[in-house]
Amino acid sequence: MIWLLLLVPYAALLWVPFYNHRLPDLFGFPFFYLYQLAFVPITALLTYIVYRRVRHDR
Secondary structure: HHHHHHHHHHHHHHHHHHHOOOOOOOOOOHHHHHHHHHHHHHHHHHHHHHHHHHHOOO
Protein backbone atom coordinates (compact mmCIF):
# COMPACT_ATOMS: atom_id res chain seq x y z
CA MET A 1 0.00 0.00 0.00
CA ILE A 2 2.98 2.31 0.57
CA TRP A 3 3.63 2.15 -3.18
CA LEU A 4 0.66 4.47 -3.73
CA LEU A 5 2.80 7.35 -2.46
CA LEU A 6 4.70 7.15 -5.73
CA LEU A 7 1.52 8.08 -7.58
CA VAL A 8 1.28 11.46 -5.84
CA PRO A 9 3.92 13.30 -7.91
CA TYR A 10 2.87 11.47 -11.04
CA ALA A 11 -0.75 12.56 -10.70
CA ALA A 12 0.13 16.06 -9.53
CA LEU A 13 2.37 16.72 -12.53
CA LEU A 14 0.11 14.95 -15.01
CA TRP A 15 -2.78 17.35 -14.37
CA VAL A 16 -1.29 20.33 -16.25
CA PRO A 17 -4.34 22.66 -16.21
CA PHE A 18 -4.02 22.79 -12.41
CA TYR A 19 -0.64 24.56 -12.54
CA ASN A 20 -0.53 26.06 -16.03
CA HIS A 21 -0.50 29.67 -14.84
CA ARG A 22 1.94 32.50 -15.19
CA LEU A 23 1.06 34.17 -11.90
CA PRO A 24 2.08 34.15 -9.12
CA ASP A 25 5.72 34.38 -9.99
CA LEU A 26 8.80 34.34 -7.80
CA PHE A 27 12.10 35.94 -8.86
CA GLY A 28 10.78 36.16 -12.41
CA PHE A 29 9.93 32.45 -12.63
CA PRO A 30 6.29 31.73 -13.46
CA PHE A 31 4.25 29.43 -11.25
CA PHE A 32 4.39 26.74 -13.95
CA TYR A 33 8.13 26.22 -13.40
CA LEU A 34 8.03 26.70 -9.64
CA TYR A 35 5.40 23.99 -9.29
CA GLN A 36 7.43 21.53 -11.32
CA LEU A 37 10.66 22.34 -9.52
CA ALA A 38 8.97 21.95 -6.14
CA PHE A 39 8.17 18.36 -7.00
CA VAL A 40 11.82 17.42 -7.49
CA PRO A 41 12.56 17.27 -3.73
CA ILE A 42 9.03 16.07 -2.96
CA THR A 43 9.44 13.13 -5.34
CA ALA A 44 12.88 12.34 -3.93
CA LEU A 45 11.50 12.37 -0.38
CA LEU A 46 8.56 10.14 -1.27
CA THR A 47 10.84 7.73 -3.12
CA TYR A 48 13.11 7.56 -0.08
CA ILE A 49 10.16 6.89 2.24
CA VAL A 50 8.87 4.08 0.03
CA TYR A 51 12.36 2.61 -0.36
CA ARG A 52 13.01 2.58 3.39
CA ARG A 53 9.60 1.08 4.14
CA VAL A 54 9.88 -1.67 1.52
CA ARG A 55 13.45 -2.45 2.53
CA HIS A 56 12.44 -2.62 6.20
CA ASP A 57 9.58 -5.02 5.46
CA ARG A 58 11.88 -7.66 3.94
